[in-house]
Amino acid sequence: MEHSVAYVRTEDAPILKPPANLVGVRGWVMANLFPNWSNSILTVVAALFTYWVLSNVLGWAIFRATWTGESRDACIVEGAGACWPFVQAKFAQWIYGFYPIDQRWRVNVCFFVGAAALIPLLMPSLPYKKWNALFLLFAFPLLALILLTGGHFSFGFGAFISFVVQFLAIVAAFLPLTVFGIENGIKSAKPGLILVALGLVLRVLSYAFDIPLPAILDGVSTTYLIALLLMLAGGAWGLLQVLGAGPQASRPVLRAWLSGGVALLLVAILLKWDFGLEYVETSQWGGLLVTLVVAITGIVFSLPVGILLALGRRSNMPIVKYFSIGFIEIWRGVPLITVLFMASYMLPLFLPPGTNFDKLTRVLIGIALFSSAYMAEVVRGGLQAIPKGQIEAAQALGLPYWSTMNLIVLPQALRIVIPGIVNSFISLFKDTTLVTVVGLYDLMGIVIAGFADAKWASSQTAPTGYFTAALLFWVFCFGMSRYSQYVERRLNTGHKR
Amino acid sequence: MKKLILSLLAAVLFAASAHATTLEDVKARGKLLCGVNPGLPGFADKGDDGAWVGFDVDFCRAVAAAVLGDAAQVDYVALTAQDRFEKLASGAVDVLARNTTWTMERETKFPLRFAGVNYMDGQGFLVARALGVNSVFTMSQAAICFLTGTTTEANVADFFRERQMVFTPVNFDSVNKVVAAYEAGQCDSYTADQSQLYAIRLKLKAPDDHIILPDVISKEPLGPMVRQGDEQWFNIVRWTLFALVNAEELDVKAASVEDLKASSKIPAVRRLLGLEGTFGVDLGLDADWAARAIRATGNYAEIFERNLGKDSPLGIERGINALWSAGGLLYVPPVR
Incomplete structure (x- = not known):
């Protein structure tokens, strides 16, 4: 009897662990890296390639690098990697340019106030957006202008x-x-x-x-x-x-x-007003300071002007329309380097003799107009994507033109072109390096200028300088890119793909 | 007729006196405006603290010390090779000390003139020490690297053809490419102006394994420039340079100026330091002018060794830039 009911189990079968090759690290590796022969080969090749790249870069930048030293002697060791003492010695110059050393606190104040005003603006959860933006767009530029130049302008x-x-x-x-x-x-x-x-x-x-x-x-x-x-x-x-x-x-x-x-x-x-600040002419500015001044001015000007130009190009009023088309096509048809040369060498020839306005100012105006033309076309791309029905519906409700644009068209259009806008910002940020051709020392220009210092000349000086400059640029551009993706995720509720 | 000529003469004189001289401008401004290279190792570049240093920079400092009494009162204007003459001619700088080669064209085509020669450059050759070459005359059949589109190319071709030697040109359009080719062993030698070769050698992987041959195959006398038409300023710049070289000849150093001023019995030293004669006053300055310049920057040898020679990373030999009495070509008129 006992045996006849033996097939009825009175207790649960023991829970076995799943086969070792399906779970855990091994399971993941088997499923993702070595599922079959061809993928296994690709995995091995990719791993070898990654190892090769990393070992070279890290070996050069960290393991074989020179970390301390007072001059080039430390860096001309046989087989040595990156020459970091060069970066230490020059880093302050890369940030401030040739700004007088005892006046650098003014640049620091600008950096600090700018960051302190920008960060809360970027965080959607914080209040007082309107006042924050007004401060950043109007008060901060004035503060920066007075602090960086010294103020006390002599106009009648x-x-x-x-x-x-x-x-x-x-x-x-x-x-x-x-x-x-x-x-x-x-x-x-x-x-x-x-x-x-x-x-x-x-x-x-x-x-x-x-x-x-x-x-x-x-x-x-x-x-x-x-x-x-x-x-x-x-x-x-x-x-x-x-x-x-x-x-x-x-x-x-x-x-x-x-x-x-x-x-x-x-x-x-x-x-x-005379705040008692020493006058620092813009030819002494340089490094990251100039890069940020040029890039931020370009970015801040190009967006609103670009939106106006894009709206103008789609306008029914002939003068506005053809002015916008002419402006956009002329500025987009000229390489940036030509604009810079025009601004710094040709413009003074057209102005009445004796008027000598600052080279940096001229370059800023040139870059702002140039990038506005590009921004206009990016924004127009977004405007084209808004169905006509949206505008007609607004008109049916009796909304005037500006309300239609502000409340209905632009919020949708700009949301679509966020990647394009940020793309323009990033390329503008990197295009600032072109200002070296007119004798301004931006971050890249000042890094290269440092190579001429005989005290630091070695075979590793230039690679180290370029590597550090690339890292600095990457940090800024990657930051912009990540923030734009965050904004996209936050706004893109309807048509995410 | 006589009346007309007289009145014309008066007008000319008046116009001349109404226009301030460069010396007056500099004194009124309290600053010397000096045109320099934006970045040439050893000649002019900015140090870690952002202050200008270099051979040409020290010359500007010496002039400022002689004229204004303070070597720090210089505003340096970085000039490109293209705009340097125009900027000097238009008055944007008072002196151009920017490794500029003295050529006939530059004194006849532009309203400018050279105040003297402060560095005799010339085209030289960089070779690996291991090659065992010690003269360019033994380099027939060699492969030679250089930058295209410069006078370097014509100079080396002429030099080899004149001596019925042959060479294989290996040329590129950028300095970096030439250096890379030389490092990769694509050529036996690299030719360029000697001062550049010394700077390039620093950037090689093993600088000490390469030497610059003593031979020079072209004339590149570099010197400071001023505007034509202001003889007084021309004299000040020229004689500041001559005073520095004379100081080397007479062994007057920055550290020994004071002692020599107090005790020297040598007539030439006493004249240089303003103890005898009225040389400084005749120049438009004062008796102490040369002593101030030497105190600020040292004599020619001190300036050379500090920026270019054995006390600098470049390690340039004095070579033809040594005094005439030491086998070089440096020879200046005496203060007498």
């Missing part, structure tokens, strides 16, 4: 006031457009706009030709006075129109107009 204050007044008058003449919309606005602003235009034409003519008019006030040219009166009249007309629309509509516009004027004056006072 009277000339600046006259500039601000004219600028405010011109803006005031356009104000009705913001209150009444474009079509009605143009109708009501027309007399003011005509007056302002006449004033502007007179100003431009007075630069080109000597207009003989009897002097009314001592020391002030009569043409200038007439032009100023015309512009003021135009501005006043615009303001009257706005006031006529009632306090509800006019108050926010007037407030913005006034605070703009006050901000301009404040900027002028700050730029002219």
Whole structure:
């Protein structure tokens, strides 16, 4: 009996471990690296190749490298690898260029404030985004400009006031457009706009030709006075129109107009103020400082200008459209190196003799315009991808043009082209090395300049310098790339593939 | 007619006096503007602390010491080979001390002139020590590396043809390629200007296994330049250079200037250091001008050895740059 029921088990069979070749490290290796003959061969070849590359690079950069020393003597040992003492000796120069050593704290403050303002902006969970962005876009550049150059700019204050007044008058003449919309606005602003235009034409003519008019006030040219009166009249007309629309509509516009004027004056006072900082001319800047100044200026300018150009190129207004097309095609049709040469050697020939504005400034303007043209085409790619139905739906809801763009088209279009935008940023960051051709020492330029130092000349000096420069560039570019992927993941909820 | 000529003369004189001289400009500015090479080992480059050092830089310092009394009062302007003459002519620099070869064209085509020769360069040959060669005259049949598109090419071809020797040219369009070819043994010798060969030797894998032959096959006299039309400034720059060389001849060193000023009985030393005669005042400076320059930078030998010679990594031999009394070609007029 006992035997007849033996097949009925009274307890569970012991749980056996799975076969050793299916689990654990061995299982993973068998499944992924050696599943069959061909893959096994590939694995071995790849492993050998990796070993070869790593052993060479690490052997050169770490195991055989020279780590300490005071001069080239340490690095000319037979069979020695990288010459790191060279990097130690020159590193401060690579960061600050030839910025006076006792003034380097100013650069440090800029780096620190910039990083402290940028990092919270990049973290979506932190509050006060608007104020943070405003600080970074307006206050920080001003701070950096004053700290890095020393401030205390010598421009005539009277000339600046006259500039601000004219600028405010011109803006005031356009104000009705913001209150009444474009079509009605143009109708009501027309007399003011005509007056302002006449004033502007007179100003431009007075630069080109000597207009003989009897002097009314001592020391002030009569043409200038007439032009100023015309512009003021135009501005006043615009303001009257706005006031006529009632306090509800006019108050926010007037407030913005006034605070703009006050901000301009404040900027002028700050730029002219003597903070007691030693003047450091831009020819002494160099290294990472110049690379960052050029790259960040290019990046910050190119995005908004590029968006405007992209919208302009798709506009129905012929002047705006053909201006945008012309601008984009001209700047995109010229190599960056030509732009730089034009900015630093040709431009001074066209300007009136005696005007000598800074070489770095000229290069910054050149790069900003150049990269804007590229950015415009990237953004236009995104705009093309938005179906027309989206715009038509917005129009059906009665949204005006700018609201349609701001609320519906651009948020979608920009999200699509994040990889393209960051691509442009990264290539711009690396293109900054081209500024060496016009005699500015960016990071790459200053690394190469260090090779001329006889104190450090050896067969390993140049490879070590290039290796370190490559690492520094890689850190920045890889950082940008990773952040863009994070933004993509965060925004790309609908059409992720 | 006489009246007309006189008034013209007066106008010319007035125009000349209205225009400040270079010396006045430099004194008013308190700084000497010196054009230098942006980076040439031993001649001009920036040290670890960002300060300019080099043979040409020291010459700028000597001029500043003589004129302004302080060798540190120099603003260095890094100039490229293309824009150096234009910058000097336009007044962007007061002196051009940028390893510039003295040629006829440069004094006749540009409104500039050379104040003297401070370094006699010339095309030389770099060879491996193991080759056992000690003169270029034994190098027939050799393969020679050089950079194309420079006068180097014509010089070496002429030299070999004149002596009915043959060589195999191995040429490239960039210095790095030439160095790589030389290191790889594609040629027996590398030819370029000697000062460059010394700098290139430092970058070889085993610098001490290579030597630069003493033979020189071309003339490359390098010297400081000034603008034409300001004889006073020309004299100051020229005689600062001559004073440094005279100081070597008379064994006046940076460290011994003070002692010699107090005690020297040698007439030539006393004249150089302003104890006799009115040389400095006649130059437009003061009696102490040369002593200041020597105190700031040392004499020619000290400048040479510190930047180019045995106290520098380059280790350039004095060779033809030695004093005439020591078998070289360095010979300057006396202070008398």
